[in-house]
Amino acid sequence: ENKLNHTQHNCTISLRTTHNLPAMASLLRSTVPALLLVLLVLVAAGASAASPPAAESPAAASAAPTERWTAQLLHSSNTSFGTPTLAVGGIVAVLGVDETTHTAALFALQNNGTLLWSTPVPYVEDASGWVATGLTQSGVVALFAGSTSGVTAYAAASGAVLWVYKFAQPQQVSAHPTYMDGLVFVACENGELSAPVVVLDAGTGKLVYQTDDLAFTLVWPTAYGIVVYCGLDPNHGPDETGVSVLARKGATGEVVWALRNQSSTGLNNNPNLDVGPAGTFLYSKPVHNLRVVSYIDSRNGRLWWTLPATGDIDDYDTFTWGNKFYRLMSLNETAFTVQSVDQFRKIVWQTTFESSDLNLNILVGGGGVFSVGFFANEINAFDEANGAPLWRLQVVRPSDGSVDDDLRVLYFGDGVGALHAINIA
Numbered sequence: 001e002n003k004l005n006h007t008q009h010n011c012t013i014s015l016r017t018t019h020n021l022p023a024m025a026s027l028l029r030s031t032v033p034a035l036l037l038v039l040l041v042l043v044a045a046g047a048s049a050a051s052p053p054a055a056e057s058p059a060a061a062s063a064a065p066t067e068r069w070t071a072q073l074l075h076s077s078n079t080s081f082g083t084p085t086l087a088v089g090g091i092v093a094v095l096g097v098d099e100t101t102h103t104a105a106l107f108a109l110q111n112n113g114t115l116l117w118s119t120p121v122p123y124v125e126d127a128s129g130w131v132a133t134g135l136t137q138s139g140v141v142a143l144f145a146g147s148t149s150g151v152t153a154y155a156a157a158s159g160a161v162l163w164v165y166k167f168a169q170p171q172q173v174s175a176h177p178t179y180m181d182g183l184v185f186v187a188c189e190n191g192e193l194s195a196p197v198v199v200l201d202a203g204t205g206k207l208v209y210q211t212d213d214l215a216f217t218l219v220w221p222t223a224y225g226i227v228v229y230c231g232l233d234p235n236h237g238p239d240e241t242g243v244s245v246l247a248r249k250g251a252t253g254e255v256v257w258a259l260r261n262q263s264s265t266g267l268n269n270n271p272n273l274d275v276g277p278a279g280t281f282l283y284s285k286p287v288h289n290l291r292v293v294s295y296i297d298s299r300n301g302r303l304w305w306t307l308p309a310t311g312d313i314d315d316y317d318t319f320t321w322g323n324k325f326y327r328l329m330s331l332n333e334t335a336f337t338v339q340s341v342d343q344f345r346k347i348v349w350q351t352t353f354e355s356s357d358l359n360l361n362i363l364v365g366g367g368g369v370f371s372v373g374f375f376a377n378e379i380n381a382f383d384e385a386n387g388a389p390l391w392r393l394q395v396v397r398p399s400d401g402s403v404d405d406d407l408r409v410l411y412f413g414d415g416v417g418a419l420h421a422i423n424i425a
Contacts, residue, residue: 081413
């Protein structure tokens with residue numbers, strides 16, 4: 001399993017947090033300093049890691065959840081969807097792909113399932129394009145859709161094209177835009193292929209600046225006007241010598257801090273990031289049979305703690321939500337563990353469950369933790385507070401999902417053209 005490629009293909013599980021990034025930014029600026037102050041006090045007092053609780057036997061989930069609505073967007077039995085993006089005003093946007101005809105469209109719906117508009121977009125294999133949302137300087141709620149040729153901005157309410165930015169030459173990987181403070185940060189990466197970060201004005205689409213290094217992860221906004229990503233020295237390949245964790249001022253591109261020369265066991269095991277309100281979580285595999293989660297202060301790059309895990313365990317996905325870090329690990333070919341770790345390095349809970357899918361993804365929000373099994377045709381839901389199983393849902397090839405925390409609704413597409421809205425509890 002290529003951990004980094006796997007996660008970046010599903011960047012849209014996480015952002016997962018991106019649909020809330022504009023709203024999160026102001027919230028994070030007010031809450032994060034207090035969280036980090038508490039963390040500093042505990043670390044100074046010698047707080048230590050708690051031993052992981054013993055793995056529990058797989059528990060039975062309750063009956064399947066209720067469906068809020070279903071929208072049939074594509075009429076094909078071979079479809080894929082990107083991660084739904086939740087925009088201001090109760091708009092749900094999603095990229096849908098017909099893998100048979102190699103056609104794609106961007107859809108925007110009200111959060112009651114009513115279709116507002118749709119428009120054809122360039123075909124991207126496996127819906128690997130990315131849609132971010134944010135506000136232009138004039139206050140228009142916009143959707144920023146990436147492709148291999150560039151980025152197009154649409155008015156979320158009407159679908160009107162606001163601007164188009166084209167790369168000098170087509171990229172091998174579809175653009176993954178993210179939004180912060182009136183800027184759109186564009187990375188074309190999949191964990192192996194990489195390109196400079198392109199930064200655009202969200203209102204006009206004009207180029208603000210371009211980095212001199214290559215990003216091979218998503219560009220993550222933080223609460224401090226800083227973006228964080230894993231980058232490569234253009235003079236090196238993505239190996240043990242060329243990987244860095246970089247933090248730049250979003251407005252200017254100035255490097256705030258950098259963790260250079262991150263060790264790895266090769267291309268497939270390069271470091272990866274998940275960034276949340278409490279800071280930056282760096283996931284790495286520095287040597288064989290060792291996985292390490294490092295918790296870093298996003299303001300200055302200070303290392304707060306590390307949490308190692310040894311043994312022949314594959315991690316299939318990671319996720320940051322609130323002040324916790326979640327990891328999905330395989331115990332063998334049919335048993336998996338979901339683990340919740342708080343910002344003080346304490347393992348809050350871990351739950352085991354069975355699945356035949358060796359390519360599971362993880363998603364957190366709305367009081368739930370979800371493992372999405374595209375190949376097993378299922379979604380497993382667990383209680384975010386304690387890891388207790390909530391339900392298991394059979395779905396034809398489910399896509400990565402997004403969560404509306406206020407409504408406690410999970411949105412995801414399937415392999416036969418439908419977008420679903422599921423009540424979490």
